[in-house]
Amino acid sequence: MNKQFTLIELMTSITIISIISSLIMPSFSRTRQQAYMTSCKNNLKNIALINSIYTDDHKGLVIPADFGNTNEGELHHWANYIGFINISENILKCPSLDEDEHFDPAGHDPTTGNIYTQASYIMNIIPSNAWNGSPFEISGMGWAYDPETPININDVSKPFNTLYMTDVLADLSNSHIGINSFSKTDWGELLTPPLGNVRRVGIHHLGNFNASFGDGSVHRIKQTHPDQWNTQQ
Template identity: 75%
Template sequence: MRKYFTLIELMTTMTVISIIASMILPSFNRGRQQALKSSCKNNLKNISLVNSIYTDDHNGLVIPADFGNTNEGKLHHWANYITFMDISENILKCPALDDDEHFDPAGHDPQTGNIYTEAAYIMNIIPSDGWNSSPISIDGMGWCYDSETPININDVTRPSNTIYISDVIAELSSSHIGINSFSKTDWGELLLPPLGDVRRVGIHHLDNYNATFGDGSVRTLKQSHPEQWNTRQ
């Protein structure tokens, strides 16, 4: 004799399945987000390695934020140096972002045209007067004396405590080579989206972001401190 499920049995089964799914899916999603975060940290680690090679080859000078006038045959800024080193451009793409969330650095080699059209990482280039949104007095800039004059690694007071390159500023879409003002860092109140004026660093990884420091280490941060943006303390 054929036995059919009653409506109550069917509903009970569906309820149990829904409960199990609600318990399992968040774990899968968190695991996926952790994998994306790890991949992003690996990108930053490789970028840091390329910059270390540049420093070794240039007597201690770190890779400049901006290489100068492209009409003179120079690469436009640090991101394009990655291609110059024959490294895959995917190294500059955070896997946690969709393609339309990457920004166009608009840098180009005059011989080859625009090299990178999608990027997700920015350099700390905050000038001494870029801390105007804070009462904290800071003497010096980020990882350059000006946008075209790179700093010598020996002039950096505490490389292991100074942010070098980090995840992109939230919702950035225009040409940009780095964080150039204090208001664009994550220091201050953490606001929920849409982001306010005091929380400008992307929070791509489970409400955190990744950054590489001057010693080559890569860390996941919830919130930085002002001194972590100052190379000469």
């Protein structure tokens, strides 16, 4: 004989299922975010590896943020170098971000050779005069902006402690290749695009962000120290 559930039993069962679901779902979400974070770290490690290959091929010079317009029309910003050497553009994309949250690293213009229009990482290219408003006395700088002002890895005092590439702020609306001022680090304000003098570092990995360093290592970071943006410590 089939048992008939009473209303009380049915409501009790629904309540128990709801409680179990409320306990399981955050765990699934966190596990998924952990997987995204690991994938993002691997992307940054691969980009760092590409930089090390470039450095080996160019007598210690670090890959610049901007190559300028080339005669071949195939290379413009650092992100385009990924395509220039036939590496999948997927390493430029953090899986924690949706497609419409990626930013345009260079614009897509055949006349200038820009290739990729979606990226999730941004380079530390802070010049020595861009620490205005910082509570810290910083006289150093980030990595090279262009081939005319190259940085040699052998001249970097602490590459293991110098930020090279970081997660970018989701919904970055403007075309940017690098963090070029103190206010645009994770010490700046976190505002909604369109951006002015506000931070460009994202925090979409459980309130943290991933970053690669000059030695090729990648770490999850809650808050940087300003010295970490300085190649000339």
